[in-house]
Amino acid sequence: MRESRYEHFPHDADVGVRGIGASPAEAFEEAALALTAVITDPVRVDAAERVEIRCEAPDIELLLADFLNAVIYEMATRGMLFGRYEVKIEGASLEAAAFGERVDVEKHRPIVEAKGATLTSLRVEQRADGTWLAQCVVDV
Amino acid sequence: MDLSLLERESESVWRVEPTGDMRVPGILYADESLVREMDEKVLEQLRNVASLPGIVRAAYAMPDAHWGYGFPIGGVAAFDPDEGGVVSAGGVGFDISCGVRSLHTGLTLDDVRPKQKALADQLFRDIPAGVGSAGRIRLDGDAMDAMLRGGAHWAVEQGYGTREDLERIEERGCMRGAEPEYVSERAKARQRDEMGTLGSGNHYLEIQHVAEIFDREAAEAFGLEEGDILATIHCGSRGLGHQIGTEFLRDMAAAAAKHGIHLPDRELACAPIRSELGQIYLGAMRAGINCALANRQIITHLTRRAFERVLPKAVLTVLYDVSHNTCKVERHAVNGEEKEVFVHRKGATRAFGPGHPDLPPELRDVGQPVLIGGSMGTESYVLRGTRESEALSFSSSCHGAGRAMSRHQAKRTWSGREVVDELARRGIIVRSPSMRGVAEEAPLAYKDVRAVVDAAERAGLSRKVARVEPIVCIKG
Numbered sequence: 268m269r270e271s272r273y274e275h276f277p278h279d280a281d282v283g284v285r286g287i288g289a290s291p292a293e294a295f296e297e298a299a300l301a302l303t304a305v306i307t308d309p310v311r312v313d314a315a316e317r318v319e320i321r322c323e324a325p326d327i328e329l330l331l332a333d334f335l336n337a338v339i340y341e342m343a344t345r346g347m348l349f350g351r352y353e354v355k356i357e358g359a360s361l362e363a364a365a366f367g368e369r370v371d372v373e374k375h376r377p378i379v380e381a382k383g384a385t386l387t388s389l390r391v392e393q394r395a396d397g398t399w400l401a402q403c404v405v406d407v
Numbered sequence: 408m409d410l411s412l413l414e415r416e417s418e419s420v421w422r423v424e425p426t427g428d429m430r431v432p433g434i435l436y437a438d439e440s441l442v443r444e445m446d447e448k449v450l451e452q453l454r455n456v457a458s459l460p461g462i463v464r465a466a467y468a469m470p471d472a473h474w475g476y477g478f479p480i481g482g483v484a485a486f487d488p489d490e491g492g493v494v495s496a497g498g499v500g501f502d503i504s505c506g507v508r509s510l511h512t513g514l515t516l517d518d519v520r521p522k523q524k525a526l527a528d529q530l531f532r533d534i535p536a537g538v539g540s541a542g543r544i545r546l547d548g549d550a551m552d553a554m555l556r557g558g559a560h561w562a563v564e565q566g567y568g569t570r571e572d573l574e575r576i577e578e579r580g581c582m583r584g585a586e587p588e589y590v591s592e593r594a595k596a597r598q599r600d601e602m603g604t605l606g607s608g609n610h611y612l613e614i615q616h617v618a619e620i621f622d623r624e625a626a627e628a629f630g631l632e633e634g635d636i637l638a639t640i641h642c643g644s645r646g647l648g649h650q651i652g653t654e655f656l657r658d659m660a661a662a663a664a665k666h667g668i669h670l671p672d673r674e675l676a677c678a679p680i681r682s683e684l685g686q687i688y689l690g691a692m693r694a695g696i697n698c699a700l701a702n703r704q705i706i707t708h709l710t711r712r713a714f715e716r717v718l719p720k721a722v723l724t725v726l727y728d729v730s731h732n733t734c735k736v737e738r739h740a741v742n743g744e745e746k747e748v749f750v751h752r753k754g755a756t757r758a759f760g761p762g763h764p765d766l767p768p769e770l771r772d773v774g775q776p777v778l779i780g781g782s783m784g785t786e787s788y789v790l791r792g793t794r795e796s797e798a799l800s801f802s803s804s805c806h807g808a809g810r811a812m813s814r815h816q817a818k819r820t821w822s823g824r825e826v827v828d829e830l831a832r833r834g835i836i837v838r839s840p841s842m843r844g845v846a847e848e849a850p851l852a853y854k855d856v857r858a859v860v861d862a863a864e865r866a867g868l869s870r871k872v873a874r875v876e877p878i879v880c881i882k883g
Contacts, residue, residue, distance in 0.1 A: 378847065379814075
């Protein structure tokens with residue numbers, strides 16, 4: 268199994284997004300892919316445009332929520348989807364690039380909008396095997 | 408949920424006495440089978456809400472309660488500003504003023520059956536739904552602020568509907584105290600192209616027929632007869648509300664310590680009503696309520712236009728418009744004294760009983776219409792408020808079926824095509840831009856709405872008036 272990956276976990280009304288990676292930054296990238304995967308399969312999204320995202324937060328968990336909410340904001344206001352992310356984290360500030368294209372209903376068959384990343388089940392932590400986990404529930 | 412965690416007060420009332428940090432008891436209204444199906448997280452969240460500063464009487468959970476964000480979905484709690492009471496962004500939710508509006512059409516099932524497919528296609532063309540859809544109205548600057556201040560009033564002034572529509576909307580279509588300047592530019596940017604859009608997820612527009620009447624007198628007052636056709640809209644404040652919810656949840660979580668509030672769960676994020684942050688949130692949240700009311704008003708207009716093209720003899724009038732994610736200032740009895748309190752309803756519907764002064768005169772004898780959406784393709788209910796619900800739940804009732812199965816599991820269990828074909832066999836036409844979205848909303852992924860409204864009736868929260876079944880469903 269690849270070291271970095273994303274997955275979804277169940278919530279009563281909504282859906283949990285989880286990224287796992289060798290570093291917090293990789294785990295954040297994977298969590299953002301999990302967010303894309305709530306809406307469409309990330310491999311369907313071409314990296315035609317690059318969008319810059321910057322966030323700062325009091326701690327790394329709120330940084331994850333802020334980052335995912337910034338992604339949701341860029342998707343909503345630009346009418347875009349992102350299929351790839353590059354994240355750099357220093358302390359509690361983050362610089363990221365999201366690569367994607369405009370929503371095409373025929374091509375992407377989007378399932379549902381993401382309303383916001385929540386603080387429910389919000390966790391960023393190093394696991395026993397040394398890899399990092401970044402997760403929260405997304406309201407859809 | 409393990410029943411031994413609760414004390415059973417009567418057939419449909421369950422209680423948790425205050426322990427630990429709880430300031431008031433937790434009270435859950437549901438019958439035994441609903442309680443058994445409920446996640447224990449509901450109880451944990453109810454206890455947490457009961458521990459917030461300034462809470463009065465009790466933290467309540469409605470029969471459709473499930474695991475939410477800080478507050479359970481199906482949660483009701485009121486706070487007294489004189490006792491350090493708080494306002495909570497999580498207690499209102501991300502989709503501020505999400506709600507249900509039902510319209511009479513003046514048509515019967517016999518009128519609509521021959522045109523059912525044409526009507527479904529027209530509605531699907533005219534009402535923007537789903538991810539990436541944009542409305543035809545673009546709002547910027549002053550026009551955005553006017554909408555946030557005026558709500559459905561603003562929409563009517565712009566030509567979307569009539570003055571008579573406003574009489575049948577909570578707050579007469581305009582939430583007072585909205586402060587558009589407290590709504591961030593980012594929230595406004597998310598709304599720019601989203602006026603008059605349905606959204607996605609569990610939001611829908613349905614054409615329904617009245618299948619059963621339970622209460623003849625109330626049905627007559629509501630103008631409902633068996634076979635009547637209704638159009639029902641379920642949606643909220645779109646991107647603007649989501650962004651307000653997101654921003655304040657975070658800001659309230661970060662500021663809790665400064666306000667001396669211990670949060671057992673960050674999602675309980677709240678601020679004292681009498682704090683700068685609390686007041687700013689209230690102004691922004693009320694603007695979000697107006698956004699939802701304006702949005703449902705514009706969708707009403709689009710629905711009327713679609714009917715005109717397909718069934719020109721239809722006359723669409725508003726039965727009622729309810730919101731189920733709000734915080735409102737209301738007068739309620741607290742320790743034998745009538746007080747102004749801040750009532751949070753997260754996935755719960757206001758349900759004023761007969762005689763309430765806020766009801767329009769023609770509804771005052773029967774009580775407020777309470778509109779309950781079921782899952783796609785099953786059934787929905789029209790209830791009415793009761794006098795006793797004031798003492799039971801600050802005049803609140805349930806809001807819908809509530810999910811029984813996660814989206815994840817639903818998508819693995821059914822395909823959208825299967826769901827659409829099965830509903831078509833039962834005479835229900837579904838139109839949606841997303842088949843996988845339809846699979847996530849499959850009827851069996853939800854609890855039985857009948858069990859929920861029956862429990863609400865047994866508990867005295869509201870009374871059944873009519874049951875409606877869909878014939879057309881437009882899903883985002």
